[in-house]
Structures are given as structure tokens and as C-alpha cells.
Amino acid sequence: MRLGMVGLGRMGGNLVRRLARAGIGAVVWDRDPAAVAALAAEGAEGASGLADLVRRLEAPRTVWVMLPAGEATEAALAELAGLLAPGDVAIDGGNGMWKDAIRRAAMLRAKGIDFLDIGTSGGVWGLARGYCLMIGGPEAQVARLDPVLAALAPGEGTAAPTPGRDPAGDPRPPRGYVHCGPNGAGHFTKMVHNAIEYGMMQAMAEGLELLQQAGSDRLPEDQRLDLPVPDITEAWRRGSVVASWLLDLTAQALAADGELSGYTGRVGDSGEGRWAVQAAIDSAVPAPVLSAALYARFRSRQDGPFADRALSAMRNAFGGHLEPR
Amino acid sequence: MRLGMVGLGRMGGNLVRRLARAGIGAVVWDRDPAAVAALAAEGAEGASGLADLVRRLEAPRTVWVMLPAGEATEAALAELAGLLAPGDVAIDGGNGMWKDAIRRAAMLRAKGIDFLDIGTSGGVWGLARGYCLMIGGPEAQVARLDPVLAALAPGEGTAAPTPGRDPAGDPRPPRGYVHCGPNGAGHFTKMVHNAIEYGMMQAMAEGLELLQQAGSDRLPEDQRLDLPVPDITEAWRRGSVVASWLLDLTAQALAADGELSGYTGRVGDSGEGRWAVQAAIDSAVPAPVLSAALYARFRSRQDGPFADRALSAMRNAFGGHLEPR
Amino acid sequence: MRLGMVGLGRMGGNLVRRLARAGIGAVVWDRDPAAVAALAAEGAEGASGLADLVRRLEAPRTVWVMLPAGEATEAALAELAGLLAPGDVAIDGGNGMWKDAIRRAAMLRAKGIDFLDIGTSGGVWGLARGYCLMIGGPEAQVARLDPVLAALAPGEGTAAPTPGRDPAGDPRPPRGYVHCGPNGAGHFTKMVHNAIEYGMMQAMAEGLELLQQAGSDRLPEDQRLDLPVPDITEAWRRGSVVASWLLDLTAQALAADGELSGYTGRVGDSGEGRWAVQAAIDSAVPAPVLSAALYARFRSRQDGPFADRALSAMRNAFGGHLEPR
Amino acid sequence: MRLGMVGLGRMGGNLVRRLARAGIGAVVWDRDPAAVAALAAEGAEGASGLADLVRRLEAPRTVWVMLPAGEATEAALAELAGLLAPGDVAIDGGNGMWKDAIRRAAMLRAKGIDFLDIGTSGGVWGLARGYCLMIGGPEAQVARLDPVLAALAPGEGTAAPTPGRDPAGDPRPPRGYVHCGPNGAGHFTKMVHNAIEYGMMQAMAEGLELLQQAGSDRLPEDQRLDLPVPDITEAWRRGSVVASWLLDLTAQALAADGELSGYTGRVGDSGEGRWAVQAAIDSAVPAPVLSAALYARFRSRQDGPFADRALSAMRNAFGGHLEPR
Secondary structure (H helix, E strand, C coil): CCEEEEECCCCCCCCCHHHHHCCCEEEECCCCCCHHHHHHHCCCCCCCCCHHHHHCCCCCCCEEEEECCCCHHHHHHHHHHCCCCCCCCCEECCCCCHHHHHHHHHHHHHHCCCCEEEEEHHHHHHHHHEEEEEECHHHHHHHHHHHHHHCCCHHHHHHHCCCCCCCCCCCCHHHHHEEECCHHHHHHHHHHHEEEEEEHHHHCCCCCCHHHHHHCCCCCCCCCCCCCCCHHHHHHCCCCCEHHHHHHHHHHHHHHHCCCCCCCCCCCHHHHHHHHHHHHHHHHHCCCHHHHHHHHHHHHHCCCCHHHHHHHHHHHHHCCCCCCC | CEECCCCCHHHHHHHHHHHHCCCEEEEEECCCHHHHHHHHHHCEEECCCHHHHHHHHHCCCCCEEECCCCHHHHHHHHHHHHHHCCEEEEEEEEEEEEHHHHHHHHHHHHCCCCEEEEECCHHHHHHHCCCCEECCCHHHHHCCCHHHHHHCCHHHCCCCCCCCCCCEECCCCCCHHHHHHCCHHHHHHHHHCCCHHHHHHHHHHHHHHHHHHHHHHCCCCCCCCCHHHHHHHHHHHCCCCCCCHHHHHHHHHHHCCCCCCCCCCCCCCHHHHHHHHHHHHCCCCHHHHHHHHHHHHHHHHCCCCCCHHHHHHHHHHHHHHCCCC | EEEEEEECCHHEEEEEEEHCCCEEEEEEEECCCCHHHHHHCCEEEECCCCCHHHHHHHCCEEEECCCCCCCCHHHHHHHHHHHCCCCEEEEEECCHHHHHHHHHHHHHHHCCCCCEEEEEEHHHHHHCCCCCEEEECHHHHHHHHHHHHHHHCCHHHCCCCCCCCCCCCCHHHHCCCEEEECCCHHHHHHHHHHHHHHHHHHHHHHHHHHHHHHHCCCCCCCCCCCCCCCHHHHHHCEEEEEEEEHHHHHHHHHHHCCCCCCCCCCCCHHHHHHHHHHHHHHHHCCCCCHHHHHHHHHHCCCCCCCCHHHHHHHHHHHHCCCCCC | EEEEEECCCCHHHHHHHHHHHCCEEEEEEECCCCHHHHHHHHCCCEEECCCHHHCCCCCCCEEEECCCCHHHHHHHHHHHHHHCCCCEEECCCCCCCHHHHHHHHHHCCCCCEEEEEEEEEEEHHHHHHCEEEEECCCCHHHHHHHHHHHHHHHHHHHHHCCCCCCCCCCCCCCCEEEEEEECHHHHHHHHHHHHHHHHHHHHHHHHEEEEEHCCCCCCCCHHHCCCCCHHHHHHHHCCCCCEEEEHHHHHHHHHCCCCCCCCCCCCCCHHHHHHHHHHHHCCCCCCCHHHHHHHHEEEEEEEECCHHHHHHHHHHHHHCCCCCC
């Protein structure tokens, strides 16, 4: 079995490499020829374009698109709709909007082509650690691609068994991949996953700032504590309730620089955190933490926003208060 | 009837002036002799210190302390405890912590002196507009001081009658002052008042930023709107659900400078907003808006805080993401 | 000058009545014949349907649609697109989504018909108090309809002049109506208005609960305060920083029932608060208070939601904690 | 080496058992004789009271108090202050307030007795998994007790080494315990730990509700997804960014009952989450997620709170809106 991989960035290239380790080959393409050449040097088969990539694959074909969400993915899938044949499957492994997955599936389905939306978590560590896959689309294709999915996923031994889990249940989730339902379900689940990630990160970030500010000169002198933040995060990795992969990474970043002085604190965000808040609103689910985490990122990129100037103006207007400093 | 006023800043001086208009005299003191001289020039009787101020008043004496909350107020009340006599009353009209009011009342009560904690809202506009007074302490003193309180308050005609309000009810609230209960109740009520104020201000500030950013180039070009924010706030003052004094002041600030470019957006906060969140925690009352308003002010005074740097570090660690810009 | 009014509910009927007081007539229709008959009895001209309504108006026609946002409004405007003529104007005075306004304007514009999206604030009090109008669409039609808009708006005397406002500025905002920009701008502005309203309401609601719970038996006995909440809100109406129309209404509700025992606390929400959060996300504006206010309403309608059960399950899993009670 | 253990509940008993496995004995006491007898049956030495427990230990004595924070701990430490001798150490291993730790340390120090505040994370799993210990107090005692602390902690092998961590750094954090600083630092760190825990839990809970409600009939029919929530959490345990011990426990709870129908959703909270918000306020650190997590728990225990009834009353007052349902 082999598949086509479109997009050889941080994620796509490593997916190909992890598959190769399991003996699964790939025909690869990227708009950057150097990226294609690099993978080809490692044994993948390079293609000169989407049409060429499709031509090199045996039916039923599998083409995994691993491009930035939005226009790049849209264009690739539209082109693939004209190149693939009934029985083939196109996969969007990026961070796409789940409603787009539903729409794209319908577009491809009209030509007899199947579609899978696969949320792919693991980042730069996935090559070594495996990718957690959240899959939406027809079960027949998910079943056909099981060797691919199993090869990409971390595998059962990477976490202890869950006590009480039904041994007759779906064997895939304990290996790190899950068929979430029809098209859209994979990207919806990934969207929620990322929103939880935002919230966990923000919880940790607020706590770290509390630790770091425990010695602040805003506090009465006899209540100041100078805490060894890197050591604390290291200790928390074992036995504590907050033990987590995010904590592992935080301890690692703090081991390298306890002040994190290499960062300005301008925090990026991708679409997933935003869509999750919209989903919360659509289903009338209160999501205060997921929203707060998103807003903290928005705020991190602002300087003296209008809202804050308006507060200062109001305080001045009713109380004659000047701005501090 | 006349009283002593300790502290002749933005608030204390105007309280004396408003009382004078009602024919109520004052003996005044401030650590700044120029402030005393200024009021004396307007007809008040200047004192050379707290002891002198007390000596000049007739029993039963009323001394209104209008100093910054904290040490200044604490020191003045401690000194007054040694100067006043049974039957006299000391008033803390500042933004004191309500638990301090309970403690101070007990301290004075042990010497037979009464105490009133009076939350005083009105800011720089109070001289013309009247002060809303929230009073804690013994009813006998509140009743004795009714002429003073009535003179400071805005008066019944400054708002339309509340339909359905019991005509036999307490006549004071419709005049703008209210006896909230025993000591502590006045400052507790003022604390809640200010927390609501923070929340209303933040609601307005967020809305204003939404209006101002409606033309942001972060939006698709065909969805950008260039809105006349000053005119909008002016129109909202009439007939809308958000009509309020804060809106009046906002419209005024925007009439002067639609960009509010004279402000940096570093927003101060006093103790009241903080104590209100603590009170919410003490009584297990969810207060998401009151807290969010407080945190927005904290955040407005930070640049690249540790929490945000930690988020950037985590994003880099798991996804190789660089900070935006 | 007269206009057509489609939809004679709480809002539409009173708009007609307020116009009549200014000598502006209306041809009216509603799917409920009784509503038409009631207005006709007051002097309006009843129509038997949209086509009949349009037929009875003189060109250039003005048809104000005052229906629930969504399907009802969509259907009426679609039908009007086939009935009106170039030069006529259709108005959506409801709480429509601002992007729908842009779309509908384009749909009507293709037939030469103008469109105005007019956010209308004032509720059940608008008849007496006037309506605050936020208008999007072509200035020529806004100018032509000035007598209608001026008649509906509260008028200049209903609030004190804003000090410093340029006397040569647009005269309409001080009368309570504002031309916000092209189509979409009116409903966008109304959306933000309502979001601010949500935030102000929630700020007040949290504060009121703090007051009401100040005597809670969760507090140490010597720190409990039994506060006269209705009297406090009455006093705040005069001279305080939180004075506002919402406070007037709150004081009124508490004058009728200090415990608000006639309410269960299930709080409804319309689309506007939701769209505002989406707009905040679209333009990357932090809106913690506007969101918190929305989520409080979502939460008010839930009983034992999955999120809370999940928290209990986690606490039990790591700490053996049972649920309280 | 052996120590005294006061309080043999869920935590204290297992601490003794884990120490026994490392060959460290204990003299134990609890107000419940059955608890003492149970531990004695496993090899511990039972005491009949605090005085007896102290008498049975060899100097320098170590007495670990593992009681509910508040009065029980206060009383035990006060009694120990009269029983222990200079050179001895008393430990508070409970969830005490960090300012209490500073005060208690001073109280004991005045008698020459040392004090350690040790935040102890691990819950019902600590016996098998080890306890993460966050320690405040004099380094000499921490060093002396190293065998005890090392025996309780999980040990280095329970997590992978942190890349880049200085091999010459403090060897204790990689084993799962950390000396955070002088008295107060241990409980302060535990307080922040628990606040992060609250935030992570709430992030996860909100995400789970989003998944569970993805099929809600509040959504348009063609956008509903019926997601296998237990399988999703199982898959996330491997390779995903949200992998964490809390997720392990969540997957376990969902494996047992995918609907979590055994829980009502009333969520308890202890002091730590509350104190953390107070600490955030004291040091002016924005903590929106930590607060939101706390408020969600408060709200989970309310039915129709005053705040929500006030919102309904306001909506009715300005718009004539009735409560939904």
C-alpha cells in the first residue's frame, strides 16, 4: 500500500517519514521542488504536480492533503476532484473548518470520490511519538486505510491501558486514532481538541505567572516568595494532578531559559480556537475558559487598544483620575 | 449644624462647598495648608490640626474623614479616637474596605464614639450633581445627621419617580442616600457599586472597540465598516437601553477626541474592584463580569507578561510555531 | 408622507402609533387580522396583504418591515423585491444579522430598490420615550425619510447637551438617531448596542447577587450583612456612577418584588449577543465581558450539564471526592 | 528513621503505607481509633493521642499532620507546639493557606521547633504512583528528611528526562519533590498547582460538552454530529497535545459510563482555588481562566440564583420578554 502526500511542510514531510518506517511508500508533491527532492532522497517518489502524483498511484488511490487550511487546501481538493476516480479517497489532514469538510465531501462525493477529514495532532514530535488521528468520513475507507492510520498513530503501548474499558470495544482508540463519525466529525473533534489545548495552556500560563510574580514588589515585603519556577514544573511532572505533555514541554522550555526571555509574549492563534467558540455559541454551551484563552491571545498582540483608552477616558471624566505612570 | 472635614482633596473640598450652599458650615483641615486656606477663603473655618479641629466643634461632634483608604484614614481615625467624646461621631467617607469599617467601629465604640462608613459616589461632578451616599452605622446618628446627608445628596427631583415604589417606604433612597445597615454595610454597598461600575465600563469599552475595529483590515474587504463612533454614542444617549451616565461621559470624551489619542490605555484600579471579587469568592457567588473587568485593567498595565511568554514557549515547543511579527 | 408597516407586534404597532402622533400616516399589515383591525381602529389604513399594502402607497414608497429576524423577515423582503419599484425603499427595523443586511441590500439594489437596515432600540417604552435608531444604507433615502426618523426618535430635549460637542456636527445624533454608514452599518451598530446591554445587565446582576448574598450563612456570622437591595438600587439612581436606564428598570422591578420571586432565572437571549461575540472573534478583539454575559444566559437554562458532571467525575477519579450534598 | 503521622484519612494512611514499603516506620494517631487500629495491623505503631505519639518518637522528632485545612490542623499544630522540643519538626501536609503556614512557622519557631509546609499532590493514587511534594521551610530539615521525601515521591523513572535540564541542578525535582523556598512557599506552590488543575479540568469539561452537544437539536439538522466521546478521549491519550493524567482519568470515567449519569453536576471546591484568585488579585496578575474555573463550580451548585432572576426581570421590564419555557 502507498499513498500520495500533497504538502511537505513540518507535518506532511514527517507523515511520509513515519509511514516509510512502517514500509508504506508515498508519492509526494510540494510547490517547493526542494521539499520534493529532500523526501525523494529519503526514498519517496517525487511527482511534478498533482496530475502527475495521481497518475503514479494505483487505484483505489489515496491522496493526503497536508496544506494550510483555507485557500491552499481548497485549491488542491478542487483540482483533485478533477483528477481522482470513483473509489479513490482524498484526505484533508490539516486544521480545516469542519463545515468546510462537509461541503468538500459533498463536492467530491458528486464525482464518486470519497473524502476523509482527519484532525492530526502531534506537531513536530509526531515523527517520533506518533500522531493522534481524529477521523471523519465513510467507514469503508477508514477500514481500508487502517494500515496507514495504524502506522501513523502512536500505538497501544504508548500509554497504560484504561481500567474498565470494554475489551470488546473499538480497538483503534487505544492505539491513538478514532473514527469520529461522518464527514466533518474528524475536524470538529480536532477543533475541540485544540480549544481544550488553548484552555490548558492558558491555565498553566496563568499559574506560572502567579509563581513568577510571587516575589513581586507589589506585595507586602513579608509576603514575597522567590520561587524556583523551572524546578517546580519539573517536580510537577511526576505524581501531580497537572502532569501532562504540555507540562513536559513547559519544563523543557524553562530548563533552557527560566525567564523565557527569548519571547516577546505575542501569541499567535489559528482558526481552531475561534471556530470552537463559534460552535459553543451555536449549541448554546457556555465556554468561558475556552473563550478566555482565545481572548488572552488576541490581547497579547495589542498595544493600548481602544477599549483600554476608553476606560481611561471614562475614569478621567467622572473622577478626574489620571492614567497610572 | 456644622461638621469637621478632614482631607480637602477632590472630594473633601467639594463636600464642604456643597454643604455651604445648604447653609451647613464646616471646620476643615488638611495636611496641605494651602488647601485649608483655599476653603477658608470660601468661608469655612480652618483648623491647624485634628485636635484643633475637634476643639472648634460643638458636641455632639461630627468629623468626616475624606482621605485615601488605607494608612491615611487609619491614622486619622486612630487619632480621632483619642480626641472625640462619647456621643460624637466619626465618618469614613472614603473608599475603605468594609471589614475595616467593622473593625474601626468597634475600636471607636469602645470609647463611646459612634462611627459611620459612608460610600460616596459622584466624583468631580458631585458638587453640582450631588453625591449618592451609602451609609453603614447606627440609625440614631444617621437620623441626627439627616440634614447633612440630605444636603449632600442629589435630591428627589434629579430622577423620575420609580413607578410602583411604596410611597410609605423610606423617603431617603429616592433622594439619593440610603442607610444600608450596621457598620460595614455602607462600604460594602459602595464596593459593590464600584464593581458594577467596572463591569459596565468594560462592557462599554469592549463594544466601543468592536465599533472602532469594524473597519479593521483583518476583516474581508467587503465586510469592513467605517463607523462614526462619537455620533453613535451620542445617539445612544436617547431612547436606547444602554443610556446611562457613563455613556454621557463617554460621548463627551469622544466629542472631544474621537480617537481618544490622549490616552495610552494604562488603566488604574482602586481597592474596591478587588475587594468585590474577594467578596464574591467568600460568598461563592459567580462574578465573571466583575472579575473580567478587573483583569482587563491589570492586563492593560502589563507588557509581554510571563504568562504570554509561556504560551509562546509552549507553542514553539510542540508545533515549532514562531511568534507572529 | 406616509409609509407601510409590516408586522404589528410589540414594536411595529407602537412605531405606527408614534408616527401617527406626529401626523405621519401608515398602511399596515400583519398576518394576524386582529392586529390590523386594532391599528385600523386607531386610524391607520389596513391592508389585506403585502401586495395590497404596496398598492395603497404612493411612490416613492417606504415599507418598514418589523418582523422577527430570520425567516419571517427574509420572506417579507423577498416578496417586497417583486412588488416595489425603483426609487422605493424597504426597511428592516428588526434585529437582523448585519451580514444579511448587506446581502439583502444587494438583492434589492439589483431591482433598483433601496434598503435601510435600522436597529431600533426602545422596547415597550419606545412609544412614550422614543426609539433610538441606528441606520445603515444610502444617505439619499435617509435624508428623504428624515421626518419619519425624527418623529420616531426621542428628540434633543430628552437628554442634556453633551459639553464640547461640535455645534456644526451632524444634528441627528443629538436627537437620538444616527446614520452609521452603508448597508450593514445599522444592524452592526445595533448588534454592538445589544452586546453592551448584555454586559451592563450582567454587571448589575452580579452586583445585585453580591448584595443579596451579603447575609449568606456561608459567611462567618460576624461578617453577615442584611442589605435593603431595593432601597440601594433606588438610591443609586441619583448621583452615582452606575445611574442608567437599566438601573431605573431594576429599581422598579425590585420595588414590585424585592425577592424577584416571580422569575425562575432562565434567561433568554436573541441573536445579537451571539453575533457580537462572533464579530469580536472575526476582528480579534478581546470581549471577555460580552462573552461572559452571553454564557451566563446559556448556563441559566441548563440543569446539571455534561461539563459539570465531567468535573465531578474527574474529582472523584483523582481524589475520591463525592459531590456536595 | 521513622516519623509520626497525625490524621489517617485517605491521604495520611497511604502516606504511612508508602513509607513502610521503603522501610520507614511510623507512629500514627487519628481521632478515630479504628483508623489507628487498621494501620497498626499493617505494622505501624499506634498512639493514643498526640502526647503519646510524641513520646514514642526519638529526637529529633518529625510529626506529619495530615488533617483537613482549618481548625483541625490549627488545633493539632497548637498542641504540638507544647509537646515538641527544639530541633524537632512539624509538617503540615494538608491544603493549608500559605499565609497560615508563615504564621504557624513563626509560632513554632518561637519555641525552637521547625515547621515545613508540604503541598502533597497525588490523591487516592499516590500510594501506587507516588506523591508530588512541594516543600516550604528550612533547608536543613528538608535535607534531613530527604529519605522520607524521596520515599514518598514518585521517583525519577516515572517520567522521561527533560531534555536540556542541567545535570548539575537540584536532583530532587526530577524525582518529584521540590524545595520551593522558606515557609509558605510549599503551600503557595500547591495552591497554584490546584488552580492550574481547576483550569485544566474546566478546559476539558467545556470541550467534552461541546463534543457531547455536537448532535444537539438546537443545531440545524444537517450540522448535527453524534460523536463517540469515550472513544475520543481514549484516542487523545496517545500522541495528542492534550495528553495528561486528567485525561487518563476522564477516559476511565467515560469508559465506565459514557453519559456520566451517576453525577448530578454539583461540583465541590476547596480553599486552594479561591486563594489562588486572591493571590492573583494581590499581585495584579490577570487570571481569567483560573477564575472562570472557580465560578463554574460555584454556579454548578446554584439553582435560579438572584443574578439570573434579575436578568429576567430586566428583560421583562424593557422588552416585555417572558422567560423561555
